[in-house]
Amino acid sequence: MMKLIMKLQSKSNIRVLLVMLIFLIYLGCEKEISTTAPDEEIPQGFLYVESQPLGSTIYLNDKNTGRITPGLVPYLESGNYKLSLKKKYLRDTTISVTLTDFDTSKVFIDYLQNPMMLGKITFNSSPANASVYLNDSLLANKTPFTIAGLTPGKYNVRFKIYNHRDSEIPLIVESNKNSTAYSVLRDTAQWVDYQIANSEIQSNILTCVTVDNNNVKWIGTSNIGIISFNENQFINFNTSNSLILSSYVNCLAVNNDNSVWIGTNNGLSILINGTWTNFTHNNSDLPNDNVNSIIFDVNGNAWIGTNNGFSKFDGSTWQNYNYASSSFEYLWVTDLALDQSGNLWIGSNNFGILKFDGNYFTEFQESAYNFLTNRITSLDVDNLDRLWVGQQLTSQSRGGLSIYNGAAFTNLYLGTTNNKINNIFISQQFKWISTNEGFSMYDENNSNTFFSTNNSYLSNNNVTGIAHDKNNNLWITTLGGGLNKYKMVTK
């Protein structure tokens, strides 16, 4: 080092040496140590994608971005991307886009401009010539026909033909495909069924029906009390929204004042102009809370059959009747009927039929009178003053129908397996017999026509009650199949 200095003779050389040393100091202190990795720069490319229709999933380079149109895919590296849009029922669309930093690229894809993206529907119905509503818009043509150029997606198709029930079906239209909308429309020219699935009725488990003076149908149920139906609206009166005594209704009757009398398994409820009056064995002389039958005599008295005898009720006073024999201690009344002489006929579940003339009872036992069983389900008197008797099947014998003309019983079977008679309803010259296998109609000549699900549009074979309205329609309740309307005169 000293030798080197000795060689430097001039001042200028010393200056150069000083500058070099200072430079060395600067460089010698420099460090290139970092404890953390440098931050990567955040990419600044943005892609905004719109489509018609909206809601397409945005894919970039075949990866789902998790974003749908219209949507912004932010912070992308600059460069070329494969942009794909995917939407259910539509074909995929793919284009190439180039992104640059600090810029938002905008892409708009109109699926509907591409005819390959659109779909068709062929409409057909049985019977043909139905009007078609597509998403509530009436189309100009009648079935069968095809329309094209439809935006893929979900549609609702409704077919409509006079005297047929409307049919509504969902349909999916896909790109470049022909979808078929086909429906069989139910003929309602003679039969109309009202079930939970196809109407506003609140129950399908119906036990009885009657028609009031205003032609309103009153329907008993086994689960939600009663339902009124004015052919426009079903109104349910149940234990939650009314004072009805029970959800289970056994029988219904309408008095001359248009009050509705409801026999339940928990007493008698009466509905008069929206006001409820209830009778049970706790608050009245009603002999038993299981009310099975209600009829009215010419004086306006109500005769009420229960599981333990029957009563005459004039609106204020109860007069109770019962009957016992060596075999039975009480009378289980299933149905009541009045003949033209004013005699009360009492059907029982335990010992056949009784006739009550106001003072005395006359027994009619199966063994003595040769009808079918002593388990009577229903009674009614026809215009010839004959007593029609429906009987329950027993372990020993079939049920069936018997007619008493004042002298002898004639037994009839309805041609069904069980012959379990649920109800007899007589209106003018027709007798309507409800069974658990359908129902029968007897005309004035005792000619029988049997209706079931096999030969009619009856919704369920377990028929529990029948009533006739002022428009000559028959109303049929079923246990499980809701309500049926049978138009006796087809309009």
Added chain:
Amino acid sequence: MNKIVLLISLILCLFIISCEENFNPFGDYKERYVLTCLLDGNSNYQVATLSKSYFTGTFNPFDNTTDPSIQDAEIRIWLADSVYLLIDSTIERGDTSQYITPFKFYYTDKVKPVSNKVMEIEALLSSGKRLTAVTVTPSDITFNNGNPTVIPPVDENYLNFSWRSQSVYTFYDIRFMITYFKNENGRSIKYKKEIPIAYNTHGGIEEPIFPSSGRSSSVSYPMETVTKFLQSISEGDENKSNYSIEIKPLIEVLVMDESLSRYYSSTNQALNDLTVRLDENDYTNIDGGLGIFGTYMTKKYTSISFVASYIQSFGYNVIYN
């Protein structure tokens, strides 16, 4: 000449002094982001948390009282071609000693991982910062115990359980559980407890030892330990009939995927093939930040039954569940 020597000496001194610097123990602070998401293969409900590093200026991290959670990010999870956006939410803290604001997290109730699938997570912060991770869900396991396992086993002093899986780099966490009921003041209280694999004595006190997580696909419980555990549940209580044991205990094997296994391995400092040796104990598989993204699944083996007389030998009742 003397002047020159003096000048050079001064410069050399300057050279030495100029390189001196004060020591800074904190280093350069740089904000980092932490994404944590452990997917449960037995549930649709998945949770992720996102937070950032903080600098307190002291050596005590608890000096920070500002919640470092980040709530305005978008977190997505990919499973095959499906993408699930996580919803941000909050929950009140049980411990408010450091942070008083509600705990922030992201969740979805729509993702249930299935075996051997690639899953991906992305957290996109409002600044554009992106944290991503990929994992592969673990393979399903099949227990090798063909016949129902009876306790105590015939002619053996150990209860052996083993299973097999297609995954190689998998950690397992094993629990041997029993359920019993104790009659306490007329009420039957349910207990579910884990049976230890051994007992260790420290200072005259016996401590239960439970199986540690690891790659082994089998576990052996000495019958002596099982018996000791069953005795211990009624220790000090002379009325043994107060206890009713369900006859069917349960083996639960928690299967971790490779990401979670590596994390578990590194944080436990184990020296094996899965160990990631780092100067700092901060293993991460999150690109762009720190944290862990992994999946785990729990498989239950229920074909086990106590012999009723064995339970009754302790004076306990048997519940045939």
